[in-house]
Amino acid sequence: MSNQSLLGILQVQVAGGGVDELPLYQSTIRVGRGKGNDIILDDRRVSGEHAQFSLGRDGWMVSDLDSSNKTFLNGQPLPPRRPAPLKPGDVVQIDVFSFQIRGLRPDETPPPLPLPVSLSARPTPGLVVYVGGRVLKFPLEQEIVTFGRRSSNDIRITDPQVSGYHARLERQGDTYRIVDLGSVNGLSYQGRRVPYHTFRDGDVLYIGPKIAVQYRAFIGFVPARAKKEVAAPKTQFLDMRSLPKEGRRITIGRHSSNTIVLRHPRVSRYHAVIEQFGARFRLRDLRSDNGTFVNGKRVDKEVWIKEGDVISIASFRLVFQEDGITHFDEAGNIRLDAIRIEKWYSKTVGILKKVTISIYPKEFVAIVGASGAGKSTLMNTLTGFNPANGKKSVVLVNGKNLYTHMDEYRSEMGYVPQEDIIHRELTVYKALDYAAQLRMPADTTKKERHQRVMEVIRELGLEHRKDNLITALSGGQRKRVSMGVELLTKPGLFFLDEATSGLDPGTETEMMELLRDLADGGRTVILVTHATKNVMMCDQVVFLAKGGYLAFYGPPNEALEYFEQYRTPEERRYKEKIEFDDIYQLLEKRGTPKEWGERFRRSAAYQKYVVQRIQELKEQQRTPAPVPVPKARRKRQVSALRQFWILSARNLRIMAQDKIGLALMLAIAPLIGVMDFIWGKTLFDIVEGDAAQVITMYFMMGLIGILTGAISSVREIVKENDIYRRERTVVLKILPYVMSKVWVGVLLAAYQSAIFLIAKKVFVDPQFMGNYGYPAMYLTVFLCTLSGYMLGLLISAAAPNQNIALMLVVVVLVPQFLFAGALLPRDLIPGGELISTVMSTRWAFDNLVRISGIGExxxxxxxxxxxxxxxxxxxxxxxxxxxxxxxxxxxxxxxxxxxxxxxxxxxxxxxxx
Known part of the structure; x- marks a missing residue:
């Protein structure tokens, strides 16, 4: 490129502040959000291919490439694909970016900046390094940035005048301070050597006589980093030779007092420790919540480690060496490869047919297709919740087999199902806070938890709604809260099933923009959707034909080009431009699903976005052979008692918020108790009494206890099925969950039994033969009501939805009527005695009659x-x-x-x- 002529200078100004220039050495410059452009604009409102600058005979021209939000020339929208000439001073507006092309000044020969380049909508500071006739630009986005010649630095300059670790940049408010790390050639500012310097916009420092380092508050155009295999994350090195030789001990955890500090919500305060014993090293897990893994295997208490072993803690990887430990964070660098994915439910019924896709880190991928194409099935195989069962099927996360490393990567995945996974009776803040208590380590302080919850709320744009009940939110806002539950632990992989389903077009666009932001923020996002209105915001799109055949995988704009070739001339005359909705019809009319799969495998897109990507993976490491999928082991060191307290507190909060439901639950016993007036106070009298009615009253007393208990609990589990299933896959234990429901039933049964007895005393005044009649009756009614509550919980756990649960109550309670022995003697019913042994009403009825002393x-x-x-x-x-x-x-x-x-x-x- 350096031998080409300079054709112009492209100036850009961003609405948020900052100006930069780009030398133009080629005659066509394509602009857009997609990675294939020459200038990549990092803003969700920019289309994949938005506009194009081209040099013609009469000068530069600009064309809009049929973008969603238009390209403006001097404030006027350009018609699609019609070049407009540019005159000096003309301004081309693309969202927040304003472009101008200016002429050349005499003898102006700026060094070229290799294309493609990227440009952020947010004014980002950075360093411009002038070395050896080249211009190197580095955006500054981290709190601390290292600068030097060694490859482990964040900014690497290979010139021999630069030391291995030359300097460190530290964020200070809106600027950075650079600190010399004892380098040979040091840092010079305005002719004198300085140990450190706080930058102002435009400041220039020198390293030796020939290397200049300039700080810019707006870095502007920077070389776009191609998304290849997992990008090398920032690494740090702990030199163990600097530690005392005797009793060498390295602690790892979230707290700042550890030798290696890993700041992440899934890391415990004191997570693990490495101890030296002679020439050997032992790793001990300090009962951490999320575990410690060595070479993919979970550490059970302790393990001896050796040179080259990889220790995994949350998203961090620590490579053990005898002279030190190299550690880095994989967050934001999660790659997902699905190879030859098949899902068979029988020898003849298959849902997915040899689907292969490769997803780079930070990509936003949409899985679309007609109903029955296998979209959700594909997602479930990618998450490992429902593994693929083809002989050669394998899902890889950064080259590791997900199915055999599920325990290691379980917490690295966030999953938002179609139904909300939040309790609508809670406020936004409380819903996230209880989720954080369950998912974050037990040693997380209240302050740390609050900070993380507020970070997520701000990221989702819900600050003004944080104290609102979720029932008062719109559908889109509720979906954001469900996403927030998953984002609390900073997952690197984020899956969403029909996240835009049921949303109005405006809210759907906002949701897609949010997902675009999440991907740009460092997460790999995979979305199943049937809506294609905003698919252009994605990096890649998966089109599945019916039967689970892969019809296309690649960028959305290329999907339109690919399917355009299968349209007829009549369809093009009727509708000039193909849209994503038209692809559904093409898949139905232009061939069988199998034919679509074969066509794609013969296409250039398949070679580029599938074959080449998989080949890159093989070059890094040999693709692991598929192995039988083991049963997932759940070994998280989570306190069942702690979960019980958290779940119980959440249940109480939900009950308190549902004031009408709580009032009805508390009122049902008094309302039924008052009806005891129908029996009258002479029921037990030797003259005016009636033994038959006494028997009926006790039968009804037991039956009402069973009924009120069952009705009170029949919705408790089924109403939160989706929440339970998701929490169960992450952290939830069964016993604490059940017991958090049972103790409420115990209190409720105690309360209702007391009310029933008080009503009996006031309106009936039953007579007893012994001195312990009332305590014995209270215990009987309490156990009867509690058994009804437990029966309701059982129905609630078994029923698929709330409507069926209510119908099952009727089915289950009818035998309680028939086999109690009050309506019909049990010995007259075939098998009555045996069946009645499992009926709570039988034992309650018999015991109440016995306590009353009637017939004694x-x-x-x-x-x-x-x-x-x-x-x-x-x-x-x-x-x-x-x-x-x-x-x-x-x-x-x-x-x-x-x-x-x-x-x-x-x-x-x-x-x-």
Missing amino acids: DVINDPCWQLPKDQRDDLTQEDKERLGCKCMGVQMFEQCYFPGLRNPDFYNPETQQH
């Missing part, structure tokens, strides 16, 4: 204990001689039974019936 005098009467034929032969004298209270005329005076002296059959004057 009869049961204990010696005459009633005789066989029936002997009883029939007893005379009145025999009855008196045997002391029978409940047989003969004396029973009206000595035997207790409700209604025994009823005037209908008892005459006190004659004592005859």
